[in-house]
Amino acid sequence: MSDVLKQVRAQLEQLELPDGGTLISRDMVRAMRIDAGHLRFVIEAPSAQVAQHMEPLRAAAERAVLAVDGVDAATVALTAHEGGAEAPAPQLKIGGHPKGGDRSIRPASVRSILAIASGKGGVGKSTVSSNLAVALAKAGQKVGLLDADIHGPSQPRMMGVNARAASPDGKVITPLQAHGVKMMSIGSMMEADKAVIWRGPMLMGALQQMMSQVDWGDLDVLIVDLPPGTGDVQVTLCQRAAPTGAIVVSTPQDVALLDARKAIDMFQTLKTPILGLIENMSLFHCPHCGEETEIFGHGGVADEAERLGVPLLAALPIDLETRLSGDAGQPVALGEGAVAEAYARLADRLVQGGVA
Numbered sequence: 001m002s003d004v005l006k007q008v009r010a011q012l013e014q015l016e017l018p019d020g021g022t023l024i025s026r027d028m029v030r031a032m033r034i035d036a037g038h039l040r041f042v043i044e045a046p047s048a049q050v051a052q053h054m055e056p057l058r059a060a061a062e063r064a065v066l067a068v069d070g071v072d073a074a075t076v077a078l079t080a081h082e083g084g085a086e087a088p089a090p091q092l093k094i095g096g097h098p099k100g101g102d103r104s105i106r107p108a109s110v111r112s113i114l115a116i117a118s119g120k121g122g123v124g125k126s127t128v129s130s131n132l133a134v135a136l137a138k139a140g141q142k143v144g145l146l147d148a149d150i151h152g153p154s155q156p157r158m159m160g161v162n163a164r165a166a167s168p169d170g171k172v173i174t175p176l177q178a179h180g181v182k183m184m185s186i187g188s189m190m191e192a193d194k195a196v197i198w199r200g201p202m203l204m205g206a207l208q209q210m211m212s213q214v215d216w217g218d219l220d221v222l223i224v225d226l227p228p229g230t231g232d233v234q235v236t237l238c239q240r241a242a243p244t245g246a247i248v249v250s251t252p253q254d255v256a257l258l259d260a261r262k263a264i265d266m267f268q269t270l271k272t273p274i275l276g277l278i279e280n281m282s283l284f285h286c287p288h289c290g291e292e293t294e295i296f297g298h299g300g301v302a303d304e305a306e307r308l309g310v311p312l313l314a315a316l317p318i319d320l321e322t323r324l325s326g327d328a329g330q331p332v333a334l335g336e337g338a339v340a341e342a343y344a345r346l347a348d349r350l351v352q353g354g355v356a
């Protein structure tokens with residue numbers, strides 16, 4: 001963390017909350033960054049109800065940080081963990097059959113939809129999705145994250161959102177909010193230890209509901225974390241939501257790459273543009289001896305990207321902090337350091353390319 005950001009945190013430690021503690025001690029500060037003297041961060045209230053009373057504190061925080069040398073301007077936003085304890089549980093029947101034939105399920109207020117896919121499970125597709133969402137939000141984009149991995153939803157854990165989603169009118173679902181990102185997951189609609197035992201049509205119905213019945217509002221980009229493989233959810237998304245493009249995540253290992261090719265072939269068949277590939281877990285840098293080990297090999301994804309004529313968008317190392325912060329619901333891209341910078345570069349590249 002830079003010295004200026006450390007001083008900003010120290011300054012915020014001085015600002016007492018009316019009900020005790022500070023924004024720092026109560027872990028309410030998210031996505032803090034400084035760019036050419038302009039400091040930006042998000043205060044995340046535990047619920048929408050609490051957030052309603054926090055505007056004076058937001059304004060006070062914005063004023064207080066201007067006292068720090070190196071901060072010339074400050075923008076502090078207020079968000080809430082929607083669906084806190086007092087929010088009503090959704091009355092929707094999730095998991096019905098899809099409706100409307102081939103009609104589009106693309107929300108009109110969403111500018112870009114990025115599908116994050118992989119051929120094989122466990123290669124880091126959800127990790128990339130959550131970190132990319134956070135990095136885009138840090139870059140000032142209005143971001144949504146839809147966890148479409150219906151059988152194995154991991155975004156509630158990775159984004160640190162335990163609340164159940166709410167639907168005040170029983171028709172429209174209010175998305176949850178974490179780290180400046182609107183988030184919706186089938187995991188936020190179900191009881192934690194209930195298995196989802198739906199088949200094709202119900203999966204497609206659930207995707208349709210999460211696209212079109214969630215109040216996404218105006219978004220620059222909606223990141224869709226797909227299930228692994230080439231099944232009904234992927235095909236429905238491509239045919240009915242017309243994603244702006246797909247990003248395929250793979251490890252450099254042969255077996256993962258073989259499956260990634262199938263995913264790539266599916267997107268080509270469905271005429272969804274492939275924006276590029278991401279190599280995840282490419283290199284391990286030992287923090288003790290400094291040695292670098294290619295645990296899953298190296299370079300395979302770059303070769304595949306070249307063969308297809310699409311960019312290699314990022315090569316991300318196998319990294320303990322990535323795993324720990326994902327498990328703790330605080331994506332590594334929230335902080336600083338080499339991996340956070342790699343995600344910031346990836347976000348920047350997608351924004352510059354006009355796809356986010």
Ligand SMILES: Nc1ncnc2c1ncn2[C@@H]1O[C@H](COP(=O)(O)OP(=O)(O)OP(=O)(O)O)[C@@H](O)[C@H]1O
Pocket residue numbers: 118120121122123124125126127128149152154227228280281316317318319320322323324326327
């Ligand atoms: N670069 C990385 N370094 C270290 N651990 C990682 C990295 N990327 C992902 N992981 C870890 O690997 C595990 C699997 O990652 P993740 O859930 O993102 O994969 P996935 O492709 O979405 O899997 P699935 O398709 O089965 O849901 C997680 O524990 C995650 O924290």
